[in-house]
Amino acid sequence: MDHQLLSLYQHRDSPIHRLPATVKLIGALVFVFVVVLLPLSAWRAYALGAAALLLIAAFARLPARVLARKLLWVEPFALGIALLALLQHNGIRVFAAMLARSTLCLLCMVLLSSTTRFTDLLQALGRARVPSLLVTTLALMHRYVFLLHDEMGRMRRARRSRTFTDGRLWVWRSGAGVIAHLFLRSLEHAERIYAAMCARGWKT
Amino acid sequence: MHIPDGFIDAKTATTTGALAAAGLGLALLRVRRCLPPRRVPLLGLTAAFLFTAQMLNFPVAGGTSGHLLGGVLAAVLLGPSGAVVVMSAVVILQCFMFADGGVTALGANLLNMALVAPGVGYVVYAVVRRSAGGGPRGQLLAVAFASWCSPVAAALACTGELAWSGTVAWAVGFPAMAGLHMLIGLGEALLTTLVIATILRVRPELLLEGAAADLPSNRRRLLAQGLLLALGLVVFLTPFACSWPDGLETVAAVLGFAHRAAGTPVAPSPFPDYAVPGIGSAVLSTIVAGCVGTVAAFVFAYLLARFLTPTGFARAKSA
């Protein structure tokens, strides 16, 4: 099944990919914070930031098409909020600056998640003393998202193969049924995972 | 509702970050203390489940579609602390794996979607459920109404943060966001109730643990209490929307477009201007519109509970 939908990560062999996750994470955070704290009309700084990010993208050998698609996917909400800002006085300037800023930050985060595996980010979080229960939850979540996504696909196909209607009510009922059963599956997985953890000496 | 980077200023980011960290820390502490060890993997699996369920799209109207948000679903299945941890995991994963929602806005997004949404949802659920007694119909009514309140509350928190940051004026954002999410809430209520009804039919024991079966089921008192609670919320909140801007319709259309693209449900509004015509004061008309909306949602929740309560429940319970 297509897991591209489920993850931005692009497997490439590049100097950017090989950098330690902690370095990339801190770098991205610093970049975003600086951009956010820049004064609204710091256009030269925005241009500089954009150039730096594009250079990194080129170094990481990321296809421009994928980056553009991801940007377009998240942009509408930013655009919506920015348009609300248009209604205030001095609106156009604020609007343009906000759009530029949020696009820069977004591009930076897209670069981070395209060149860094989530599992490596998790290890970085663990070293940064994020509470272990949260890291465990994130790790299990990331591990089983793909599995549940596949299971959901199979369940939907099985239901569709036995129905001959596309009434809206039916779609809602059937979809809710899929969601409910997906939860029951997750519950069963969780119980067996607990047994497997105990079998290898997990201490609570 | 994922706020991107650049829309939240430093003071708001710091404050929401601190609030979110405190709330999440408290929830983690409570979960660590109360959750039996065998339930620990369930947190991760429920997070994965909610994330997956959010990807399932439901057709709404005119080519738009929406999806489950899941705050109340998580709270009903895992209790409030577990729900906070699970929803936080979902928001964090979306931020770092998909760049959905900004890093500087992570605190705000956590606050809205991982603390306010399940928190408010759970409180409403608990209050309505207590008044409704332990029966499955009362439970479904509580689920339906709580899952309508939850996105509305989260949207209000989101609007508040944007207003405090000086990005969007409260008077502009409040009616647009509240109106939109009162509609989104209807879809969320329908979906959450359908899911809980299915679980109630297949594995009732998962939801009936600690059912308050001894509480009297007094329908009139329940209705009165639920409505009072909701109306109180509305009256308390709406005066903040003090002026009525001219460009609102444009904004609503734009926001509507934005949400449609992001996959959140949009349906034609029953109050196109959100203000009830014929009432002079903008504040008053906002309050009236909010109250009417809330009452309508409660009636909707009641109808959902009435029609979706599993008929085979008595049999399943005795089996």
Added chain:
Amino acid sequence: MNTLEVRGLSYRYADGTAALQDVSFSLAEGERVGLLGPNGAGKSTLLLHLNGLLPERPAAEPAVRVFGTPVAAPHLETIRAQVGLLFQDPDDQLFCPTVWEDVAFGPQQWGLRGAALAARVSEALAQVGLAGFEERLPHHLSRGEKRRVCLAGLLACDARVLALDEPTSELDPRGRRELMALLARLPIAQIIATHDLEFVVESCPRALVLDHGQIVADGPTADLLNDEALMLAHGLERPHILRHRHPH
């Protein structure tokens, strides 16, 4: 001293159905035994008892002994290291983000750290023929590879008995062949619950037949599997491979 000793083991599910009734058998050092029986016979339940995951409430007199040590509360930690349990669904057993972390999970619980841990992990991965898979993600592996990573996770705990639940199910022929060869190479005692009768004929000299929670036969594999009446009575059948070996 027997590697594994089960004496008079009985178990009831919470709803009162009897899952195991007076099960007794033993396993010698390095012995490989097939555990046969129809679905619902109690095979998985039996395996869960071997390292103390069941019963939920410890019995007054533990029915299972591993190297003479009763499977009970004070010894559970050692027992769980010694008895490696391979679950039916490798996805439930591979719960860590990367292969390395998963294989390291067990040894970490026993306190292994640093270079010793790394050495243990690479040794276990080499044993199952997956050296170099350390940084791979579980959901990118084939089913056979997942099974082998699970096995490496058990070997890294220094398991001295393996309890395997349907190890060859849902594997393609190559995955199955590789896993069979791997299990044959491992010099430790194994009890293998399976429906794959040809696999039992080839790799287990001895077999047990479990039905309705009771051991109904225990003996040399070829004798049991050639007993057509016994096989049919317990929802099994004579494998083709034996028909060719013993033409009538």
